[in-house]
Amino acid sequence: MTLKVRIIPCLDVKDGRVVKGVQFEGLRDAGDPVEQAQFYDGEGADEICFLDISASHEGRGTLLDVVRRTAEVCFTPLTVGGGVRTTDDFRALLLAGADKVAINTSAVKDPSLVTAAARRFGAQCVVVAIDAKQVGPEQWEIFTHGGRNPTGIDAVAFARDVVARGAGELLVTSMDKDGTKSGYDLALTRAIADSVSVPVIASGGVGNLDDLVAGVTQGHANAVLAASIFHFRTHTLAEARAALAAAGAKVRQPIQGNLR
Amino acid sequence: MLTLIDYGSGNLRSAEKALVAAGAREVCVTADPDRIAKADQIVLPGVGAFADCATNLAAVDGLREALETRVRGEGTAFLGICVGMQLLADVGIEFGSTPGLGWIGGQTSVIQPGSAELKVPHMGWNTAEPTKNAVFDAAWGGAQDVYFVHSFAFRAAYDDDVAAWCTYGADRFAAAVVKDNIMGVQFHPEKSQRAGLALLEEWLKQ
Numbered sequence: 001m002t003l004k005v006r007i008i009p010c011l012d013v014k015d016g017r018v019v020k021g022v023q024f025e026g027l028r029d030a031g032d033p034v035e036q037a038q039f040y041d042g043e044g045a046d047e048i049c050f051l052d053i054s055a056s057h058e059g060r061g062t063l064l065d066v067v068r069r070t071a072e073v074c075f076t077p078l079t080v081g082g083g084v085r086t087t088d089d090f091r092a093l094l095l096a097g098a099d100k101v102a103i104n105t106s107a108v109k110d111p112s113l114v115t116a117a118a119r120r121f122g123a124q125c126v127v128v129a130i131d132a133k134q135v136g137p138e139q140w141e142i143f144t145h146g147g148r149n150p151t152g153i154d155a156v157a158f159a160r161d162v163v164a165r166g167a168g169e170l171l172v173t174s175m176d177k178d179g180t181k182s183g184y185d186l187a188l189t190r191a192i193a194d195s196v197s198v199p200v201i202a203s204g205g206v207g208n209l210d211d212l213v214a215g216v217t218q219g220h221a222n223a224v225l226a227a228s229i230f231h232f233r234t235h236t237l238a239e240a241r242a243a244l245a246a247a248g249a250k251v252r253q254p255i256q257g258n259l260r
Numbered sequence: 261m262l263t264l265i266d267y268g269s270g271n272l273r274s275a276e277k278a279l280v281a282a283g284a285r286e287v288c289v290t291a292d293p294d295r296i297a298k299a300d301q302i303v304l305p306g307v308g309a310f311a312d313c314a315t316n317l318a319a320v321d322g323l324r325e326a327l328e329t330r331v332r333g334e335g336t337a338f339l340g341i342c343v344g345m346q347l348l349a350d351v352g353i354e355f356g357s358t359p360g361l362g363w364i365g366g367q368t369s370v371i372q373p374g375s376a377e378l379k380v381p382h383m384g385w386n387t388a389e390p391t392k393n394a395v396f397d398a399a400w401g402g403a404q405d406v407y408f409v410h411s412f413a414f415r416a417a418y419d420d421d422v423a424a425w426c427t428y429g430a431d432r433f434a435a436a437v438v439k440d441n442i443m444g445v446q447f448h449p450e451k452s453q454r455a456g457l458a459l460l461e462e463w464l465k466q
Contacts, residue, residue: 002386002387002427002428002429003378003382003383003384003385003386003408003428004384004385004386004405005384006384006385041453044453046384046385047384068273071273071274071277072277075274075277075278075281075450075451075452075453075456075457076451076453077407077409077448077451094271094307095272095273096273097271097273097274097277099271099274099409099448099451100409119309119312120308120312121307121308122307122308122309122312123381123411124307124308124381124383124409124410124411125307125308125409168381168383168411169381169383196379197376197379197380198379198380198381199379199381199383199384200379220377222379222383222384223384252385252405253405
């Protein structure tokens with residue numbers, strides 16, 4: 001009877017297709033986003049995350065249409081990000097069916113957007129996505145534009161700052177680990193999770209179920225995000241739940257009691 | 261007809277889709293007091309801050325009065341979701357204090373799980389434990405995990421008005437309130453997959 005660890009399949013979307021790369025490069029097709037979302041909805045995903053990974057640098061808008069079509073068929077909370085620059089972008093995504101909106105590049109460029117969005121829509125729907133690379137012992141730097149641009153900003157200090165400005169959740173991605181299947185950057189995840197009062201989602205690097213478990217037990221994350229192990233059907237969400245439960249984490253059982 | 265109140269504060273599309281999936285034949289999305297005067301069932305969504313939602317509700321001419329008449333006067337079934345539930349309280353304590361509808365005694369205040377490891381917002385799937393209520397009984401027959409996302413909680417003045425409880429660390433708050441024809445749920449049935457749809461289905465049927 002407590003809050004459960006969330007397991008979140010993440011759909012990186014480019015030009016209307018789900019893609020998966022290694023350290024943000026070398027993209028491989030992983031299917032239709034709406035079909036994938038529907039599959040995860042049926043599997044009892046705790047949330048689904050859509051990230052338009054090309055939006056920032058190509059200056060494109062976000063995937064309103066994908067979000068809209070997904071919201072038609074899925075009754076799972078949706079977090080959507082990519083190319084969000086203004087509170088009107090937030091509003092358009094929320095109206096299309098997103099529950100939370102993730103901002104990354106824009107939050108670095110203009111941290112006041114975090115406050116403006118939290119005031120207008122509530123902190124609970126403002127997710128700040130932090131893409132960080134290790135630059136020294138226990139030291140990580142923020143990168144923007146899908147990992148292309150270094151900023152010189154310390155990731156942990158930035159995390160504290162955006163939470164003070166109104167972020168309701170942080171999505172922490174290790175760029176060193178992304179797509180490597182070698183596990184989350186647990187030190188990064190833990191450094192941020194232990195520094196802020198809001199929930200943290202661990203992201204980047206999951207290769208097996210033990211990595212998900214470590215994200216919670218060692219990374220202190222409140223939610224674990226993964227892409228390829230789910231997209232390519234290496235593991236089911238039920239297997240992920242079972243692994244977390246075996247390690248003592250509280251997870252949701254999608255159907256309980258006599259619910260029809 | 262089922263009327264979903266559009267006052268600029270709700271996740272209307274998600275709520276509408278879920279209500280249709282749960283069996284609503286037709287959903288009228290409106291803030292028009294004349295339409296509300298004829299509604300058979302009324303759903304008030306709400307996302308964001310209490311004060312903003314209360315202000316938006318008050319900003320629509322005649323909306324508050326139409327709701328008072330149709331829900332409190334004429335007994336039309338009413339469902340408030342998330343901040344739409346919190347608005348049922350007498351007052352919202354969230355960055356200052358703002359009057360609510362005052363239909364169910366109580367106030368809102370910040371969630372205090374009592375441990376730094378337990379984060380706020382209370383975000384994700386937690387267990388709603390029904391007390392005694394026909395809609396919850398028929399829908400679930402017991403406790404279910406449902407999706408919450410909120411930093412403030414409804415503190416009911418009378419435990420009898422609480423239809424389901426939720427526990428988060430040291431804090432325990434109303435997951436649902438019910439009084440006569442008025443129901444409010446803190447969680448998001450429209451985002452709670454089968455458990456949420458089953459609840460909406462039973463609420464629509466009552």
